Amino acid sequence: MPTNRLVHETSPYLLQHADNPVDWWPWSPEAFEEARRRGVPVLLSVGYSSCHWCHVMAGESFEDEGTAALMNEHFVNVKVDREERPDVDAVYMEAVQAATGQGGWPMTVFLTPDAEPFYFGTYFPPEPRHGMPSFPEVLEGVRAAYADRRGEVDEVAGRIVKDLGERSLAFGADGAPGEEDLAGALLGLTREYDARNGGFGGAPKFPPSMVLEFLLRHAARTGSEGALQMVTDTCEAMARGGIYDQLGGGFARYSVDGGWVVPHFEKMLYDNALLCRVYAHVWRATGSVLARRVALETADFMVRELRTGEGGFASALDADSEDGAGRHVEGAYYVWTPEQLREVLGEADAELAATYFGVTEEGTFEEGASVLQLPLDGGELADAARIASIRARLLAARGERHAPGRDDKVVAAWNGLAVAALAEAGAYFDRPDLVERATEAADLLVRVHLDDAARLARTSRDGKVGPNAGVLEDYADVAEGFLALASVTGEGAWLEFAGFLLDHVLVRFRGEGGSLYDTADDAEKLIRRPQDPTDNATPSGWTAAAGALLSYAAHTGSTAHREAAEGALGVVKALASRAPRHIGWGLAVAEAALDGPREVAVVGAPGDLAVTALHRTALLGTAPGMVVAVGAPDSDEFPLLAGRPAGAAYVCRRFVCAAPTGDVGVLGEQVGVRG
Numbered sequence: 001m002p003t004n005r006l007v008h009e010t011s012p013y014l015l016q017h018a019d020n021p022v023d024w025w026p027w028s029p030e031a032f033e034e035a036r037r038r039g040v041p042v043l044l045s046v047g048y049s050s051c052h053w054c055h056v057m058a059g060e061s062f063e064d065e066g067t068a069a070l071m072n073e074h075f076v077n078v079k080v081d082r083e084e085r086p087d088v089d090a091v092y093m094e095a096v097q098a099a100t101g102q103g104g105w106p107m108t109v110f111l112t113p114d115a116e117p118f119y120f121g122t123y124f125p126p127e128p129r130h131g132m133p134s135f136p137e138v139l140e141g142v143r144a145a146y147a148d149r150r151g152e153v154d155e156v157a158g159r160i161v162k163d164l165g166e167r168s169l170a171f172g173a174d175g176a177p178g179e180e181d182l183a184g185a186l187l188g189l190t191r192e193y194d195a196r197n198g199g200f201g202g203a204p205k206f207p208p209s210m211v212l213e214f215l216l217r218h219a220a221r222t223g224s225e226g227a228l229q230m231v232t233d234t235c236e237a238m239a240r241g242g243i244y245d246q247l248g249g250g251f252a253r254y255s256v257d258g259g260w261v262v263p264h265f266e267k268m269l270y271d272n273a274l275l276c277r278v279y280a281h282v283w284r285a286t287g288s289v290l291a292r293r294v295a296l297e298t299a300d301f302m303v304r305e306l307r308t309g310e311g312g313f314a315s316a317l318d319a320d321s322e323d324g325a326g327r328h329v330e331g332a333y334y335v336w337t338p339e340q341l342r343e344v345l346g347e348a349d350a351e352l353a354a355t356y357f358g359v360t361e362e363g364t365f366e367e368g369a370s371v372l373q374l375p376l377d378g379g380e381l382a383d384a385a386r387i388a389s390i391r392a393r394l395l396a397a398r399g400e401r402h403a404p405g406r407d408d409k410v411v412a413a414w415n416g417l418a419v420a421a422l423a424e425a426g427a428y429f430d431r432p433d434l435v436e437r438a439t440e441a442a443d444l445l446v447r448v449h450l451d452d453a454a455r456l457a458r459t460s461r462d463g464k465v466g467p468n469a470g471v472l473e474d475y476a477d478v479a480e481g482f483l484a485l486a487s488v489t490g491e492g493a494w495l496e497f498a499g500f501l502l503d504h505v506l507v508r509f510r511g512e513g514g515s516l517y518d519t520a521d522d523a524e525k526l527i528r529r530p531q532d533p534t535d536n537a538t539p540s541g542w543t544a545a546a547g548a549l550l551s552y553a554a555h556t557g558s559t560a561h562r563e564a565a566e567g568a569l570g571v572v573k574a575l576a577s578r579a580p581r582h583i584g585w586g587l588a589v590a591e592a593a594l595d596g597p598r599e600v601a602v603v604g605a606p607g608d609l610a611v612t613a614l615h616r617t618a619l620l621g622t623a624p625g626m627v628v629a630v631g632a633p634d635s636d637e638f639p640l641l642a643g644r645p646a647g648a649a650y651v652c653r654r655f656v657c658a659a660p661t662g663d664v665g666v667l668g669e670q671v672g673v674r675g
Helices: 014-015 031-040 052-062 065-074 088-099 135-148 150-166 179-192 209-222 225-240 270-284 289-307 338-345 347-357 386-399 413-428 432-449 472-489 493-506 543-558 559-568 568-576 585-595 609-619 666-669
Strands: 023-025 042-047 074-080 105-112 117-121 321-322 329-330 459-461 600-601 627-631 650-655
Touching: 014 074, 031 042, 031 074, 031 150, 042 088, 042 386, 042 413, 042 493, 052 065, 052 386, 065 074, 065 088, 065 135, 088 117, 088 150, 088 347, 088 609, 105 135, 105 568, 117 135, 135 150, 135 432, 135 493, 150 225, 179 225, 179 585, 209 270, 209 585, 225 270, 225 289, 225 329, 270 289, 270 413, 289 413, 289 432, 338 347, 338 386, 347 386, 413 432, 413 472, 413 609, 432 459, 432 472, 472 543, 472 627, 493 543, 543 559, 543 585, 543 627, 559 568, 600 609, 609 650, 609 666, 650 666
Parallel strands: 023 074, 042 074, 600 627
Antiparallel strands: 042 105, 105 117, 321 329, 600 650
């Protein structure tokens, strides 16, 4: 089968399109030079490997010879993996949303040879449908406009670029949000809270990971029972819903309904890393058995199904897979009918499983199939051993199905999130193997993604570094992972590596007035330098950087890092009451800043039982954003340890410490350990 230029790429998503009849180009100066030479526009198509509608449009249009011929004759066609080039995606998605009021993937944008956008869309069907034009109609319309009304097209493109360039962010008052701002954010979230189903807003409903972290920290700092209740109820609803894989652990991307019943089945590393950490923190705050189980199952899912041969973590599992009839459909790997339960379990256990997991004859998904849930407690239905046997047999039977595809590129930022989650879960639940997996992923990031100047690459695959520079979220989230690993392991090298990354943030990503850019000052110049402080599926690079800078300052006493963190939090102050759902991680960081954050130095020889007990107690503290250093008093790796006598723990704020204690009970009270 003939191939196009994408055959030379490393992105699994781009490689999926390497045998399309479309003459695809990767994003490159050469593609735009070709458009200029031919006098045609650029068709930019942006997606990612686990995107269901990206697969649909590919099958309907990009694999169709007639549609491909139209594209090849009249356009230079550029395909971008949004996960490899979040900067390109962000700039043009901003234009799409400004022009149409909505966005999504696949994103379809038509550009001049100067990369200026003039027509936008997302998915286009192969024939007119529900008021949407067909993709061939769109191609013909854009071709005609570019050929016959070029001056009008250039005017529109110039106006769009000018409008994007003039957009600015309101930073609000100087400094981090205060008590009043955070109380206002809590009030705003309470108004949007879904008291019936948990979570915020209606369908589609996404796991609100960053908001949950804010609420946990707010509850720890203020004692707010309402904030904690929103977290525990939401986490229980998600854990019992179809968005959570009741057999294999791990979370799907989002729920298409408001009750967490039917997921969009793709599983992303970033969701599972963030939610593993949230559930571990819920257990830390409440002792919830359910939260502990879900945190560990999610950690085990990441290790079992996303870990790569090099020790990193793959980006995603597809939503689609092949069903029993040979069709490639969404959710085929995960859903069950009563008949399928009977085939695996026999009549008696199938009846129990159907009740326990909410499988009905009508089904909750398509064609009479059901997504497994936990609608009932189950304790009154059967003993734990029987349920465990049922779950194990269903999981084994599911393993015989065609598994979803895996995007095995390693994204630096998301691996940083996984390092933090696995390190903490391993420490909390006495699972040293999880700490080892976190350390191996961190080693890969240093060995492969970090160059001699401590500059970070965005991706790698099969142990080979990718061509794209890291963006702000990569530097921030990897630093976050390294700082968590330093606190858990007592290995100061991770604190040092975090410092290298954050030095780049201070020098290469900062703007005026405390602002941060998503790309470095020497990155490829796009029509706009992307800059967004609001959360999406992950913490924004802006607020993630603020959090890592604050933690590093707490570890080292660095005034420069503290001031940079507080300056970056000015935008959180501006958005706290207006849009708290979209600035959750910034609010969580603001909680840490308001609390101190507290710094704990546990001083003593490694392996000493008393020191180990103090260290574990410190890690279990709920004080927002607290950092922990552990090691011998003569260690020069952690500034917090310097000059302090051994055999005690010191709880400090800005290096001003309370009286030392060797009593784990006293230390627990000082750092907010659950009673």
